Amino acid sequence: MRAKKSDGFDRRLLAPMMLGSVLNPVNSSVLSVSLVPIGAAFGAPPAQTAWLVSALYLATSIGQPVVGRLIDLFGPRKLFLVGTALTGVAGVVGMLAPDLGVLIAARVLLGFGTCSGYPAAMYLIRSEARRTGQESPTGVLTALAVTTQTVAVIGPSLGGLLIGVGGWRATLAVNIPLALVGLYLGARRLPVTPPAPRTDDRHPPAALDLPGMGLFAAALVCLLLFLMEPGAAHWYLPVLTVLASAAFARRELRTPQPFIDLRVLSGNLPLLATYTRALLAYIVSYAFLYGYTQWLEQGRGLSASQAGLVQLPLFATALVVSTITGRRQAIRAKLLVGAAGQLAACALLLTLTDASPVWTLLAVVLVLGVPQGLNSLALQNSVFHQADPERMGSSAGLLRTFGYLGAIVASAASGALFGQRADTGGLHHLAWLMLAVSALFLAVTVADRSLRGLGVTRGEPAPERTREDQT
Known part of the structure; x- marks a missing residue:
């Protein structure tokens, strides 16, 4: 029997929520220190190993909103x-991969497998908020963000340890035990039926918009393929992106039960601004995660284990910042401070050389840890307050989609600017790009007046908002 409405959040849901949400971040952070060993094993330069990053995010960018809608x-x-x-299967395939192509295919499987955890967690948080009457469950939202940050703290160091013990293949094998634990927790603790089934007679039974999902996937694949290898030779990819996007918009505006309700989304400018900020923030974050780590190993000459240890203060700082500020409702202030921190960290990258002492390497990651902790928490909380509750799963999935678009842009930029080797000149070019993106992030945040007072708890029960309420 479900708890009464006056009860608090169902704590039994926390373990599967947290584990599902970290499957993608742990693979991102572990991969950051294994790109160079994988490239050495298969004789692949950074421009080719960048596909290991993009394959994961290409699959997840498509899968997150699709699975979110299904949820x-x-x-x-x-x-x-x-x-x-599917995450466990991907771990087996990656562990046994005989060449780079199979390893990239394993990353695609991994992307689709890990795309259900975060939308499921946000769906459950919204469902529990509706059931308990708590308008803003900041403690649970903070716990979700802090868990992700905690995994990111140990990810690079864990990756370096796994590589030292079992080689780069061990970084894929780690998904097998994680998947087994996730299956056990999910089977034992997640509700068999949706926690808050809709009984509103104003809305007809929802249908699955397969054509809309297919057109969305086609547009995104064409766009991301072009971002990975931009150039005149691939002129047809932007054209196909535009055509597929136009067909998708036409379909979604005409169908009564769209995959992504563009009518509501287009009228929700604050949510669109949040998605834009997510894109910009994650370009900087992932350019640093992958670009800076590769430079530490090839430009600065550190081992994979040493590079992982240098990254440790970044995520440790982010964890502390998220924990301290998690219950504070000032979303706009977090984003402004996060923007300033990004600008400072990118400027510090321009001062690094092949002979920079270790303390300067650590100073850079300490500074970037502040926006890393603030931005992810603020963006997540923004979506919670701005999205249509009936589409919380797909809205949360779209947040991750825009974040992964940023990751792919960052990966493509790293591959293009580094070329055959991650040297200091390439790092400085990457830093200038990150600096420009950080400035744009700050401008979008300053211009967004909807952030004033967003998420401030007023003490009343959570309203039962509907699609009509938002429009």
């Missing part, structure tokens, strides 16, 4: 279990 319609349990099982 909105059918509840989180089945989607969580299927995704977690």
Whole structure:
């Protein structure tokens, strides 16, 4: 039996929520220190190993909103279990990969497998908020963000340790035990039926918009393929992106049960601004995660284990910042301070050389840790307050989609600016790009007046908002 409305958040849901949400981040952070060993094993330069990053995010960018919509319609349990099982299969394939192509395919499987955890978690948080009457469950939202940061803290160091013990293949094998634990927790603790089934007679039974999902995927694949290898030779990819996007918009505006309700989304400018900030923030974050780490190993000459240890203060600082500021409602202030921190960290990158002492390497990551902790928490909380509650799963998935678009842009930029080797000149070019993106992030935040007072708790129960309420 479900708890009464006056009860608090169902704590039994926390363990599967947290584990599902970290499957993608742990693979991102572990990979950051294994790109160079993988490249050495297969004789691949950074421009080719960049596909290991983009393959994961290409699959996840498509899968997050698709699976999020399925979760909105059918509840989180089945989607969580299927995704977690696929994560384990991807770990086996990657561990046994005979060449770079198979390893990239394993990363695609991993992307689809890990895309159910975060939308499921946000769906459950919203469902519990509706059930308990708590307008802003800041403690649970903070716990979700802090868990991700905690995994990011140990990710690079864990990756370096795994490489030292079992080689780069061990960084893929780690998904097998994680998947097994996730399957156990999901089967035991997630509700069999959606926690808050909709009984509103004003809305007809929801249907699955397969054509809309297909057109969305086609547009995104064409766009991301072009971002990975931009150039005149691939002129047709932007054209296909525009055509698929136009067809997608036409479909979504005409169907009664769209995959992504563009009518509501286009009228929700604050949410669109949040997605834009996510894109910009994650370009900087992932350019640093992958670009800076490769430079530490090739430009500065550190080992994979040493590079992982240098990254440790970045995520440790982010964890501390998220924990301290998590219950504070000032979303706009967090974003402004985060923007300033990004600008400072990017400027510090321009001062590094092949002979920079270790303390300067650590200073850079300490500074970047502040926006790393503030931005991810503020963006997540923004979506929670701005999105249509009936589409919380797909809205959370879109947040991750825009974040992964930023990751792919960052990966493509790193591959293009580093070329055959991650040297100091390439790092400085990457830093200038990151500096420009950080400035744009600050401008978008300053111009967004909707952030004033966003998320401030007023003490009343959570309203039962509907699609009509938002429009």
